[in-house]
Amino acid sequence: MADAKDFLFEIGTEEMPSAPLNNAVKQLGTMIAKGLDEAGLAHGEVRVISSPRRLAALVANVATATDEVHEVKRGPAANIAFDADGNATKAAQGFARKCGVAAEDLVRREDTDGREYVFAEKNIPSAPATPILTSLCEKTIAGLQWPNYRSQRWGHEHATFVRPVRWICCLLGEDVVPVSFADVTSGNTTRGHRVLGPGDHVVASPAVYEQVLEDAGVLSAERRREAILAGIAEVEAARPGCHVDTPKKVFEEVINLCEWPTVLVGTFDEEFLKVPHEIICESMLTNQRYFPIYDGEGKLTREFVVVSNSKPENAERVIDGNERVVRARLDDAKFFYEEDLKISLDEFRERLAKVAFQEKLGSVLAKSERIEQLALAIAREAHLGAHLAADAARAAHLCKADLVSNAVVEFTSQQGVMGGYYAIAMGENDGVAHAIRDHYRPRFAGDELPEGTAGCIVACADKLDTIAGIFAIGEPPTGSSDPYALRRAAIGIINILRDRLPIDPTSLIDFALELYSEQGIEFDAAEVAQQVRDFFHGRLVSMARDEKVPADTVAAVSAVHIIAPSVFFARCAALDEARKNDAETFDNLATAYARAAHISKPELGVEYDRSLMGEVELELADASEAAQTAVDAALAAEDYPAAFAALAALRAPIDRFFDEVMVMDKDEQLRDNRLKLLNRFEAVFSGIANIGELARKK
Secondary structure, three states: OOOEEEEEEEEEEOOOOHHHHHHHHHHHHHHHHHHHHHHOOOOOOEEEEEEOOEEEEEEEEEEOEOOOEEEEEEEEEHHHHEOOOOOEOHHHHHHHHHHOOOHHHOEEEEOOOOOEEEEEEEEEOOOEHHHHHHHHHHHHHHHOOOOOOOOEOOOOOOOOEOOOEEEEEEEEOOEEOOOEEOOEEEEOEEEOOOOOOOOEEEOOOHHHHHHHHHHOOOOOHHHHHHHHHHHHHHHHHOOOOOEEOOOHHHHHHHHOOOOOOEEEEEEOOHHHHHOOHHHHHHHHHHHHOOEEEEOOOOOEEEEEEEEEOOOHHHHHHHHHHHHHHHHHHHHHHHHHHHHHOOOOHHHHHHHHHHOEEEOOOEEHHHHHHHHHHHHHHHHHHOOOOHHHHHHHHHHHHHOOHHHHOHHHHHOHHHOOHHHHHHHHHHOOOHHHHHHHHHOOOOOOOOOOOOOOHHHHHHHHHHHHHHHHHHHHOOOOOOOOOOOOOHHHHHHHHHHHHHHOOOOOOHHHHHHHHHHHHHHOOOOOHHHHHHHHHHHHHHHHHHHHHHOOOOHHHHHHHHOOOOOOHHHHHHHHHHHHHHHHHOHHHHHHHHHHHHHHHHHOOHHHOOOOOHHHOOHHHHHHHHHHHHHHHHHHHHHHOOOHHHHHHHHHOOHHHHHHHHHHOOOOOOOHHHHHHHHHHHHHHHHHHOOOOOHHHHHOOO
16 A cells, blocks of 8 residues: 655646636546546545635645556456467457457466356556656646636747646645646745735645645635625624625625735715616626625615725725725716716617617517517406506517616616616606516526516517517527527516416417518418427426426326416416325326227217217216316316316226226227217316326336
C-alpha cells in the first residue's frame, strides 16, 4: 500500500466572470476525481475552492504511487482455445486481445472443477503519482469547458482559457508537481488579494492552503457567502421590519465578484423615490449589483447594500464612491422616466409600426391589433361583463406601447411594468393599468399569475397570438429548440385558464389563426389548428405527469383530447380519486372496456334490437342507457366525480354479460346485435375518458 499525501492544484487567473466560474467549479471536482480513479491513484475527498482569481482542487490522501496489480482472468476451456496441433483458435485470440496479452502468453492449467482452461496473467507494476498528476492537471486545464463564453489567448501562446492564466500552484504534500500551460509553470506559491495581500505567498503544503489564502485576504466561496449573509442579517437587525432584496442570480454573482467581502450600506437622494421603484432597483441590481432595502410596508427606502471587496476600515471611502456612482445611474433612470411621461401611450403605440414582431408576421403594432381582438373574444367566451371586457380591450390596445419608451429600451425586463405606470399617469383606470403591467405573467415556472381578470385575458391573448403565428409559419418548437419560448407561453395560458378563466381554448385557437389569415399569412388553417391543439394537449399531459398524476389516469383522460385545462385536470383528479376509493371496480371495468373495444365493430352503430336480447343483454342495455343519462347530466353540471360514479355502475352488468353471453355467436343477426350493444356500452365512456387505458400493463 503506497503512502498518501494531500494534493493541491490551483489555477490562478485574471478575474473570471461569475457564470463561467460557477460552471468550471462544477466540472473541476468531477474531472480530478475521475482522472485519479482511472489512473488507479487512491484518494480521499475532493474539494473545490474558488474565487474570482482562482480555481483550485484540494484532494485528501492521494496515494504517492499506484498499487502493483497482478491480474488473472480465466478464458475458454483449453480444448476450445487450442486446436489438435496446439495452435490458438479464434476463441483464444479474442480472449487474449480482450485481456491485452498475446495468445502465445496464455497459460494452460486445471481449475477447481477439474477441467483445463487457459488463463491470462498480467502484471501491472506500481507507477509514481507525480507524472500521473502532471498529465492529469494539464489535461484538466485544457479540458475545462466555457459554454457561452469565448476563451482568450494571450502573449504568443495558442492555448486558451476563459481569462489569462497567471500562475499555477500544484503540490503533492510538500513537493511541487510540475505542470505547464500557456508558458506558465507550476510552483509552490499562490497570490493573495490584489490590495489586502498582493504578491506571491508560499504554500508549504496543501494542508495550509486555505489559511495562506485567508492571511492574504482571500476567502473561499462558502466563507464569502456566509460573510455576506451575516452582514445582511446585521443590516436588517439594525432596521426592524426592513428587508434586503437579494435576488438569487445577482447574489450568486456578488459572491464571485469579491475575495474579501464587507457588507456596507449607502444611501441615495430622496428625489429618486418618486421614480418607479422597479427601474431604480433594476438599475442598482443590474448595473452595480447593489441590493435594495425595503421597509416593513414593502416600500423602497433610500438605503441600499453594497458588498465591498475590502476590509471594514475602508468603508467610508467605499461608500462615498458607490453613492456617487449610484447617483449617476439613478439620474439616468429618472431622466428616462420623466421624458417618457411627456409622450402618451397612444403615441408610443403608433411607433410600434416600425418595430418588427417577427420577420414573417409583421410589426408589433399588427400584433397589438390582433391581441385586442383576441382579448374581446376571450371575454365573450368567458361570459364576462361589458365593463371588464372594455378594460381588457383597452389594456390590450396599449399593452405593447411601452416597448418603445426610453425606460424600457434601457431596462428591457420592465416592459409592461412601465406601461402600467404610464397608463396611470395618462388617467387610465387601475384595471387597465394593472392588466398592462401583468400581461407578461407568468414569465417562468412558479411566477405569479396576473392580478386581475383583465390582466389574465390580455396575457392569454398575447401568448396565444404568438403561438398561433409561429405555428402558422411552420416554425413550431422541436425536441431541442424552442426559440420563441412557445412551451412556456402554452404553460402560462394553461395555468391562467385552469385557475382563473375556466374556458376551452379550441375556438380561440381558430380565431387567432383567422386573424393571421386576414393579415395575409398563407397556411392550411385546419392543419395548423390541429397542430396547435395537439401542442396544448401535449403540455397538459406533461404538466399532469409533473404533478404526479398516475400515467394511466392521464392517458385515460387525454385519450378524449380535451384541451380545456380546468376540465382536463378536474377529470384527472376525479378519476384518480374514484380509483383510490374503489380500485377493484375500476380495474375490472377497465379490463371489460378494453375487451369490448377489442372486439367491437364501430361501423355497425349503436342501434340494437331489444327483441333479440336475453335477460343479461337487456340488463346491460338498460344500465348503459341509465349511465349515459347520468353521465350527460354530470358533465353538464361539471360534476366529474358523479360522472365516474355513473361509469362504475356499469361494472356488474358488463362482467355478467361477458360471463354469460357468447358475443361471437354463429347466428350473424345475434352476433351483430350484441356487437351493437357493446358499441353502445363503449359510447357511454366516449365523452369522458378511455377507461381501457387503465388496463394496460405497467
